[in-house]
Amino acid sequence: MSEFKYKQVIVLRVDLRMSKGKIAAQAGHAAVSAAEQARKHYSDWWKAWIEEGQCKIAVKAGSEQELLELELKAKKLKLPTALISDRGLTELPPGTLTCLGIGPAPSDQMDKITGELNLF
Amino acid sequence: MSEFKYKQVIVLRVDLRMSKGKIAAQAGHAAVSAAEQARKHYSDWWKAWIEEGQCKIAVKAGSEQELLELELKAKKLKLPTALISDRGLTELPPGTLTCLGIGPAPSDQMDKITGELNLF
Numbered sequence: 303m304s305e306f307k308y309k310q311v312i313v314l315r316v317d318l319r320m321s322k323g324k325i326a327a328q329a330g331h332a333a334v335s336a337a338e339q340a341r342k343h344y345s346d347w348w349k350a351w352i353e354e355g356q357c358k359i360a361v362k363a364g365s366e367q368e369l370l371e372l373e374l375k376a377k378k379l380k381l382p383t384a385l386i387s388d389r390g391l392t393e394l395p396p397g398t399l400t401c402l403g404i405g406p407a408p409s410d411q412m413d414k415i416t417g418e419l420n421l422f
Numbered sequence: 423m424s425e426f427k428y429k430q431v432i433v434l435r436v437d438l439r440m441s442k443g444k445i446a447a448q449a450g451h452a453a454v455s456a457a458e459q460a461r462k463h464y465s466d467w468w469k470a471w472i473e474e475g476q477c478k479i480a481v482k483a484g485s486e487q488e489l490l491e492l493e494l495k496a497k498k499l500k501l502p503t504a505l506i507s508d509r510g511l512t513e514l515p516p517g518t519l520t521c522l523g524i525g526p527a528p529s530d531q532m533d534k535i536t537g538e539l540n541l542f
Contacts, residue, residue, distance in 0.1 A: 310450070312446055312447070312450055314446060322442060322445055322480075322542055323480040323481075323541050323542035324480075325442055325445055325446050325449075326432055326434060326445050326446065326449035326480035326542055327432070327449070327478045327479065327480050329445075329446035329447070329449050329450045329453075330430070330432055330449045330450055330452065330453030330454075330478045330480075330523075331453070331476055331478055332450070333449075333450030333451070333453050333454050334450075334453050334454055334457050334476060335476070337454050338472075352458075355509070356451055356454060356455070358447045358450045358451055359447065360442075360443040360444075360446035360447050360450075361443075389475070403450075421443050422442055422443035422446055
């Protein structure tokens with residue numbers, strides 16, 4: 303995916319064993335919320351990402367702890383983030399942290415945080 | 423989910439047997455693109471949906487044909503839509519239509535189109 307100058311990464315917990323429907327809804331939530339952060343606070347990145355075709359990559363985290371550490375790293379680099387907690391109406395307890403959206407942001411900055419994570 | 427006055431529905435093809443990572447990325451794409459349509463053209467719906475917590479539901483379509491018919495129905499009701507085609511860089515042929523985002527829009531209008539579809 304190196305041709306994309308901007309990307310968004312959605313980090314999803316694999317330890318929760320979410321259903322495909324839950325994955326789709328939670329990933330959608332992370333994508334919209336992180337994109338909104340970018341649109342409000344990094345509008346140049348957001349615009350460039352939209353124009354480039356919204357590159358999105360889904361990667362794995364093994365635990366809530368790992369999700370929180372990634373959020374902290376992204377915030378230190380001042381990248382847009384959105385941590386998603388489930389309402390708990392269906393398959394998970396209320397408040398469960400399911401995934402983290404990071405970016406859109408320049409790919410080289412994104413790779414510092416998520417470059418080593420396995421594809422979901 | 424009847425407490426939500428606004429919702430977004432992501433319709434994903436089950437006949438493609440997409441991986442979980444593909445599902446997450448494509449659902450994210452549909453969610454962001456349909457939300458952008460709403461933000462630009464139906465900003466009251468978009469705002470109300472964001473404030474309500476962005477209700478999102480993932481449902482199944484059995485074929486490309488079904489996806490296209492749903493898009494047509496949604497367009498006839500003047501609901502925001504985003505039909506997503508895959509770039510074909512990984513597991514699918516280029517241009518494959520993978521999913522459709524509809525809404526955010528008022529739940530009663532959404533239900534006319536997607537109310538009978540099975541959860542993904």
